[in-house]
Amino acid sequence: MKLKKIIIILTLISIFVLSLGLGASAKTFRVAVIMPSSISDMAFSQSMYDSLLTIQEEMGKENFEFVYSENMFVVTDAAAAIRDYASEGYNLVIAHGSQYGSSLMEIAPDFPNTSFTWGTSVNTFSDKGITNIFAYEARSEEGGYVCGVLAAKLSQTGIIGVIGPIETGDAKLYVDGFKVGVLAIKPDAQVNVNWTGSFSDVALASEAAQTHINVGADVLTGTAQMVVGAIGVARQRGVLWFGTQADQTSLAPEVVVANQVYDWTVVLRPMIQLVKEGTMGGTTYALTLANGGLKIVVNQEALVGKTIQDIVEGKTNIEF
Numbered sequence: 001m002k003l004k005k006i007i008i009i010l011t012l013i014s015i016f017v018l019s020l021g022l023g024a025s026a027k028t029f030r031v032a033v034i035m036p037s038s039i040s041d042m043a044f045s046q047s048m049y050d051s052l053l054t055i056q057e058e059m060g061k062e063n064f065e066f067v068y069s070e071n072m073f074v075v076t077d078a079a080a081a082i083r084d085y086a087s088e089g090y091n092l093v094i095a096h097g098s099q100y101g102s103s104l105m106e107i108a109p110d111f112p113n114t115s116f117t118w119g120t121s122v123n124t125f126s127d128k129g130i131t132n133i134f135a136y137e138a139r140s141e142e143g144g145y146v147c148g149v150l151a152a153k154l155s156q157t158g159i160i161g162v163i164g165p166i167e168t169g170d171a172k173l174y175v176d177g178f179k180v181g182v183l184a185i186k187p188d189a190q191v192n193v194n195w196t197g198s199f200s201d202v203a204l205a206s207e208a209a210q211t212h213i214n215v216g217a218d219v220l221t222g223t224a225q226m227v228v229g230a231i232g233v234a235r236q237r238g239v240l241w242f243g244t245q246a247d248q249t250s251l252a253p254e255v256v257v258a259n260q261v262y263d264w265t266v267v268l269r270p271m272i273q274l275v276k277e278g279t280m281g282g283t284t285y286a287l288t289l290a291n292g293g294l295k296i297v298v299n300q301e302a303l304v305g306k307t308i309q310d311i312v313e314g315k316t317n318i319e320f
Contacts (some may be wrong), residue, residue, distance in 0.1 A: 031066040032085035033094040041225035051264035079103035086111040132280035140170040141177025143260025147242040148181020161212025163222030165199040202229035209233035266293035
């Protein structure tokens with residue numbers, strides 16, 4: 001009788017332990033993301049938000065949940081949000097902005113059981129002895145080059161304006177790649193680059209766009225969330241636009257020719273898998289054309305519309 005009771009007890013213990021294991025494996029993966037601008041900025045922040053929605057759709061809401069803090073322009077406010085999310089036990093905290101690196105370096109060591117990631121950067125701070133930070137970047141010069149080639153082919157004046165925020169990270173890569181692409185097709189083209197010194201100043205971007213057009217630019221491009229202002233100017237004055245980070249076509253479908261779109265799921269999937277397996281950081285990821293993290297979305301309406309307009313205005317002669 002005693003043996004039978006022991007067997008029953010051991011069986012119940014086994015079932016209990018098994019249920020704990022199943023519960024752990026089915027535990028919801030929780031992500032918090034801090035973004036410098038709005039989730040609808042048509043640029044950097046929206047690209048991450050859209051990618052997280054895709055991951056949630058793939059994994060199921062019962063297995064993946066995420067929260068976000070947007071418009072974190074002030075770095076000290078972002079740092080406080082990062083620390084709060086880590087304190088709340090999120091599996092992965094994403095600091096989506098190169099300005100947040102120093103904050104992560106200070107906060108991550110206090111939460112060894114939380115994984116952090118930030119971008120765009122290649123620095124995981126492993127040289128500082130920190131083991132729970134990932135990093136990610138976008139090789140945006142690749143799509144920038146493609147857009148530059150197409151811009152050169154469409155420009156009639158040979159003058160192209162570029163509106164950059166701060167000369168760093170994926171913004172600098174995009175601008176450099178775009179310029180190389182233009183000059184590969186038109187070596188004598190004039191590519192005027194203006195750095196506003198801000199990621200978010202829409203008014204400055206608008207002013208820069210007006211200045212570029214006033215000196216003869218018939219094609220514009222730019223990067224960061226501030227470019228919504230420049231796109232508005234391009235639409236008003238009938239100048240072609242090339243976008244990056246997110247698909248900006250809806251802002252001005254008649255002038256937005258093409259966009260380099262960031263798909264962060266390419267880096268999020270393997271990162272999440274590593275965290276689940278117990279690797280907390282130390283790896284750097286990149287979006288490229290080759291891995292599908294960078295996508296070129298061409299707006300046929302603007303592309304064909306420009307060709308038709310040039311024929312109507314006599315700028316293009318069809319000769320046999």
